[in-house]
Amino acid sequence: MLNYTIRRLFLAIPTLLFISLVIFFLVKLSPSDPTANLPLTIPPEVREKIRESLGVNQPLFVQFGLWLKQLMISEPLYWSNQIFGTNFDIGQRIISYQTRSPVMDIVIQRMPQTLTVVGTSYLVGILIALPIGIISAYRQYSFFDQAGTFVSMIGFSVPPFFSGVLVIVIFSVQLGWLPSIYDTTHVVTDWDSFVVQFKQMIMPVMVLALQTTAQISRFLRASMLDNLNQDYVRTARAKGLSEKVVVLVHVLRNSLIPVITVIALGVPAIFGGAIITEQVFKVNGLGQLLIISIQAGDVPTVQTLTFMFAVLIVLFNLVADVLYGLLDPRIRYD
Amino acid sequence: MTDTSTPQAQAIDDLTRPARTQWLDIWDQFKVHKGAMVGMGFFLFIVVFVLLGPVLWHIDPTYIDIRARNSGPSLAHPFGTDQLGRDMFARMMAGGQVSMAVGITAMLLALVFGTFIGVVAGYFKSLDGPLMRLTDLFLALPLLPLLLVIIMLFREGLNSVFGPEGGIFILMVSAIGITSWMHTARIVRGDVLALKEREFVLAARSIGTPPRRMITRHVLPNVLSPIMVSATLGIANAIITESALSFLGLGFPPDFPTWGRLLFDSVDYLQQYPERVIWPGLAISLTVLSVNYIGDGLRDALDPRLRAR
Numbered sequence: 001m002l003n004y005t006i007r008r009l010f011l012a013i014p015t016l017l018f019i020s021l022v023i024f025f026l027v028k029l030s031p032s033d034p035t036a037n038l039p040l041t042i043p044p045e046v047r048e049k050i051r052e053s054l055g056v057n058q059p060l061f062v063q064f065g066l067w068l069k070q071l072m073i074s075e076p077l078y079w080s081n082q083i084f085g086t087n088f089d090i091g092q093r094i095i096s097y098q099t100r101s102p103v104m105d106i107v108i109q110r111m112p113q114t115l116t117v118v119g120t121s122y123l124v125g126i127l128i129a130l131p132i133g134i135i136s137a138y139r140q141y142s143f144f145d146q147a148g149t150f151v152s153m154i155g156f157s158v159p160p161f162f163s164g165v166l167v168i169v170i171f172s173v174q175l176g177w178l179p180s181i182y183d184t185t186h187v188v189t190d191w192d193s194f195v196v197q198f199k200q201m202i203m204p205v206m207v208l209a210l211q212t213t214a215q216i217s218r219f220l221r222a223s224m225l226d227n228l229n230q231d232y233v234r235t236a237r238a239k240g241l242s243e244k245v246v247v248l249v250h251v252l253r254n255s256l257i258p259v260i261t262v263i264a265l266g267v268p269a270i271f272g273g274a275i276i277t278e279q280v281f282k283v284n285g286l287g288q289l290l291i292i293s294i295q296a297g298d299v300p301t302v303q304t305l306t307f308m309f310a311v312l313i314v315l316f317n318l319v320a321d322v323l324y325g326l327l328d329p330r331i332r333y334d
Numbered sequence: 335m336t337d338t339s340t341p342q343a344q345a346i347d348d349l350t351r352p353a354r355t356q357w358l359d360i361w362d363q364f365k366v367h368k369g370a371m372v373g374m375g376f377f378l379f380i381v382v383f384v385l386l387g388p389v390l391w392h393i394d395p396t397y398i399d400i401r402a403r404n405s406g407p408s409l410a411h412p413f414g415t416d417q418l419g420r421d422m423f424a425r426m427m428a429g430g431q432v433s434m435a436v437g438i439t440a441m442l443l444a445l446v447f448g449t450f451i452g453v454v455a456g457y458f459k460s461l462d463g464p465l466m467r468l469t470d471l472f473l474a475l476p477l478l479p480l481l482l483v484i485i486m487l488f489r490e491g492l493n494s495v496f497g498p499e500g501g502i503f504i505l506m507v508s509a510i511g512i513t514s515w516m517h518t519a520r521i522v523r524g525d526v527l528a529l530k531e532r533e534f535v536l537a538a539r540s541i542g543t544p545p546r547r548m549i550t551r552h553v554l555p556n557v558l559s560p561i562m563v564s565a566t567l568g569i570a571n572a573i574i575t576e577s578a579l580s581f582l583g584l585g586f587p588p589d590f591p592t593w594g595r596l597l598f599d600s601v602d603y604l605q606q607y608p609e610r611v612i613w614p615g616l617a618i619s620l621t622v623l624s625v626n627y628i629g630d631g632l633r634d635a636l637d638p639r640l641r642a643r
Contacts, residue, residue: 157623162615169608309476
């Protein structure tokens with residue numbers, strides 16, 4: 001297993017390099033000019049100087065190499081200086097065209113918002129999905145199962161940019177119960193501020209959780225149905241175990257194996273899906289940062305963010321595969 | 335069996351031959367699935383609405399009647415009008431045409447591409463490794479950000495060649511198509527690999543069937559069912575992606591309505607006219623819901639283990 005993990009990690013390096021190269025050239029080919037948003041009164045010579053200082057005039061491969069060097073060497077050294085107090089010569093960090101500040105600092109500013117909203121929604125979604133999936137499978141074709149199917153179909157079909165806007169219309173515009181905009185500057189200090197935080201989180205979290213629930217409850221139901229007809233279940237019943245133990249211990253544990261890998265695979269996808277939800281509820285998280293950077297032609301930020309997303313996807317693919325091998329002894333990779 | 339020319343022989347043949355075809359069986363099973371039938375009915379209704387609606391409803395979706403702006407539902411404008419006085423009912427039809435066209439074309443593109451990769455990877459062992467690594471690579475791409483970048487990038491260029499509407503249509507369809515073929519390819523490859531070990535394939539090979547004939551005659555018809563199921567999922571996915579891109583303001587130009595674009599434009603007037611958001615959103619959601627139910631019914635109908643019951 002360890003061998004397999006190490007081999008996969010090495011294989012991930014060329015994949016990630018290729019992905020970042022593709023993204024780099026895609027963004028670089030775009031006609032957007034990083035100096036386009038500057039005032040028109042800046043004389044052309046100065047503008048040219050600015051372009052030079054951003055390194056935009058160098059050949060593309062040099063620019064890509066520079067970005068790679070900054071990501072792989074400068075950034076880790078900087079964080080080592082910050083955390084362990086070492087004194088490395090770090091050179092230049094990755095600088096955003098828009099704000100002229102290091103991209104990683106912006107990312108770290110934005111990360112907590114995304115993690116609170118998206119992370120909570122994923123947890124909530126999984127917690128709702130588990131009982132739905134179990135009961136739907138155990139009482140197949142019952143009313144509860146039909147209703148569960150319908151709810152997950154809705155989760156699959158209603159895109160977040162509609163469900164989000166719809167709950168805003170209902171709960172903010174019509175009823176006025178919840179705020180429509182997520183206030184990221186809000187700090188939780190006491191019970192009242194916690195209530196405010198809770199209220200503003202309900203809508204984005206539930207909108208995202210609906211999608212998670214839809215996917216995972218379907219998957220768990222299918223997996224439970226596969227297992228309920230197996231011989232070992234009959235054996236367990238025959239030796240007189242209670243129904244609760246049979247379903248919740250024997251069947252559920254075996255059914256969760258594929259579901260856990262799906263949960264692992266969904267972690268990076270949630271970051272991508274959150275782009276839209278963040279836009280709807282005006283959460284200034286990573287997704288919103290990506291959108292504004294794309295619109296401004298901010299190559300270093302777009303490049304770094306998409307690279308981070310790609311790393312997450314590759315990493316969680318690996319986690320899913322390794323978990324599958326660890327949980328199911330029938331699966332051997334070596 | 336060999337001679338069916340005389341009427342008598344024909345009659346005997348009719349008695350001995352099973353009268354039901356496989357497709358009739360599938361249709362019978364499909365009819366049992368209530369959700370799928372409702373979904374199919376609704377999908378046909380939407381198709382008729384967007385295709386035949388403009389023939390019966392004569393208001394031009396781009397006609398600006400500034401005096402009737404922001405009006406609520408009435409007989410003249412069943413869905414009301416927008417901030418420039420354009421009729422929402424006509425815009426919904428026009429938008430539906432574009433959204434459906436994008437969805438179906440992008441699905442076809444992804445399907446053709448995915449099936450091709452899947453069949454080739456499954457059938458030719460030497461190509462399996464490279465093609466599946468390519469698929470993994472595409473699966474590892476962060477798709478929505480990438481789509482956004484692609485649209486930002488090529489919009490200008492294609493617009494100048496094909497005009498603003500044609501350019502963005504081609505761009506949208508090809509961008510969605512090349513980023514959504516991977517699942518079809520994987521499923522088809524798996525099925526082809528299993529199929530290759532079956533006796534009838536061995537028999538066909540032993541009489542010297544060339545690979546091209548083998549694929550078109552024996553392999554493709556047998557992987558049709560997963561392809562059909564992923565076709566329905568593909569339409570749903572493409573419609574949602576198109577609307578999502580339009581919603582992020584990176585889709586079709588403002589005077590060219592699609593459902594996603596209509597939703598995006600209406601969000602600015604959310605406080606005053608919340609009902610305007612509902613129509614396009616409902617259209618997208620219900621269409622995708624109906625397509626998903628069709629896919630669900632199709633999957634059950636095409637599964638011979640379920641059909642036998």
